[in-house]
Amino acid sequence: MKLAQRVGRISPSPTLRITAEAKAMAARGVDVIDFASGEPDLDTPLPVKDAGIAAIRSGFTKYTAAGGTDELKQAVLDKLKRDQGLSYDKSQVLISSGAKHSLYNLAQAFIEAGDEVIIPAPYWVSYPDQVLLNDGTPVIVQTEEATGFHLTGALLERHVTPRSKAVIVNSPGNPTGAAYDRKTLEGIAEVALRHGLLIISDEIYEKLLYDGLMHVSIASLGPEVQARTVVVNGVSKAYSMTGWRIGYAAGPKDLIAAMTTVQSQSTSNPTSISQKAAVAALNGGDAFIKELVTEFDRRRRYMVEGLNKIPGIRCAMPKGAFYAFPHVGQLLGRRAPDGPLASATALAGYLLKEARTALVPGEAFGAPEYLRFSYATGMQNIAAGLDRIDAAVRRLS
Numbered sequence: 214m215k216l217a218q219r220v221g222r223i224s225p226s227p228t229l230r231i232t233a234e235a236k237a238m239a240a241r242g243v244d245v246i247d248f249a250s251g252e253p254d255l256d257t258p259l260p261v262k263d264a265g266i267a268a269i270r271s272g273f274t275k276y277t278a279a280g281g282t283d284e285l286k287q288a289v290l291d292k293l294k295r296d297q298g299l300s301y302d303k304s305q306v307l308i309s310s311g312a313k314h315s316l317y318n319l320a321q322a323f324i325e326a327g328d329e330v331i332i333p334a335p336y337w338v339s340y341p342d343q344v345l346l347n348d349g350t351p352v353i354v355q356t357e358e359a360t361g362f363h364l365t366g367a368l369l370e371r372h373v374t375p376r377s378k379a380v381i382v383n384s385p386g387n388p389t390g391a392a393y394d395r396k397t398l399e400g401i402a403e404v405a406l407r408h409g410l411l412i413i414s415d416e417i418y419e420k421l422l423y424d425g426l427m428h429v430s431i432a433s434l435g436p437e438v439q440a441r442t443v444v445v446n447g448v449s450k451a452y453s454m455t456g457w458r459i460g461y462a463a464g465p466k467d468l469i470a471a472m473t474t475v476q477s478q479s480t481s482n483p484t485s486i487s488q489k490a491a492v493a494a495l496n497g498g499d500a501f502i503k504e505l506v507t508e509f510d511r512r513r514r515y516m517v518e519g520l521n522k523i524p525g526i527r528c529a530m531p532k533g534a535f536y537a538f539p540h541v542g543q544l545l546g547r548r549a550p551d552g553p554l555a556s557a558t559a560l561a562g563y564l565l566k567e568a569r570t571a572l573v574p575g576e577a578f579g580a581p582e583y584l585r586f587s588y589a590t591g592m593q594n595i596a597a598g599l600d601r602i603d604a605a606v607r608r609l610s
């Protein structure tokens with residue numbers, strides 16, 4: 214069958230693929246430890262589940278407005294005001310089936326053939342593919358571990374062309390855990406504004422910051438920046454609600470209206486039941502988040518310390534999200550029984566087979582000398598997984 218050319222430009226999400234592979238191995242009875250997963254392992258908070266159940270019982274089970282319920286939009290407005298000091302009107306908010314869906318609607322509504330979108334690497338796997346699916350050109354900007362994997366104003370400036378249309382900022386970031394400070398964001402915003410770029414600010418890991426760091430939304434730098442920024446966020450990571458599929462975007466009214474139209478012609482509204490649950494999450498206080506951050510912080514330190522003890526692996530301390538992103542360049546080229554491990558993908562394949570640990574190789578994020586380890590799994594798993602990896606690495610010649 215002759216498929217549309219655009220499909221040939223993209224590949225299935227590697228993180229979802231590897232997670233599915235690990236789950237399939239587990240279903241076959243293989244004792245595999247999953248460090249690939251991009252979701253918190255804690256259960257959705259009970260009051261949030263109860264709100265979903267109440268929605269079903271009360272018959273809140275029909276279509277809602279395509280762009281989301283007024284009630285949830287209000288909860289999002291309140292959240293953005295409370296946490297970021299940002300004021301929006303309801304017409305500037307879109308509720309989608311996950312932050313990923315908000316980003317996709319944005320790409321559909323904003324990107325045309327030949328448009329360039331500047332994406333700092335290491336990047337979240339879906340950014341380049343969503344741009345490609347919409348006939349745009351991802352312009353990948355390499356950032357360095359030595360400078361905290363930060364895009365800067367100067368780096369952005371070097372990649373701007375007359376075709377540049379937008380820049381993506383993801384703080385705290387997946388896969389590196391990088392968190393941008395105000396000064397760096399100011400530098401990026403200055404360049405973006407001067408060149409008329411839209412700033413796409415993916416803040417889905419906002420609540421997962423450690424060592425007392427406070428999240429700064431680039432949109433909060435002033436009215437001019439806010440007017441050129443789309444903030445994308447959601448309840449998946451902060452409230453352990455990945456399966457409920459609720460995300461949102463807040464930004465310029467005309468753009469949000471266009472994104473809402475796209476959504477109305479593709480998926481209609483996000484699930485009515487999940488919208489009720491998301492209201493309960495956003496209005497329910499920060500107790501669950503505090504618990505999540507305390508637990509993830511413990512695991513973060515333990516995992517980074519353990520990784521740094523494995524010969525050939527070097528891991529910086531991530532500032533946010535729930536991933537460790539160690540450099541494994543020294544292991545590439547070493548020999549496994551089946552031959553040399555020429556790439557991070559080959560190394561991840563070796564570790565899946567020999568150490569029964571699932572990880573995502575750095576190629577997926579535009580960082581071919583790294584592996585991504587999620588610590589959204591229990592301490593026992595982390596301890597056992599690191600032991601197995603250590604043993605498997607020591608068997609390499």
Ligand SMILES: Cc1ncc(COP(=O)(O)O)c(C=O)c1O
Pocket residue numbers: 251310311312313314337383386387415417446447448449455459460
């Ligand atoms: C950086 C980043 N943005 C967006 C998303 C999508 O989240 P959601 O579950 O809200 O679609 C993810 C999920 O892994 C992510 O890592």
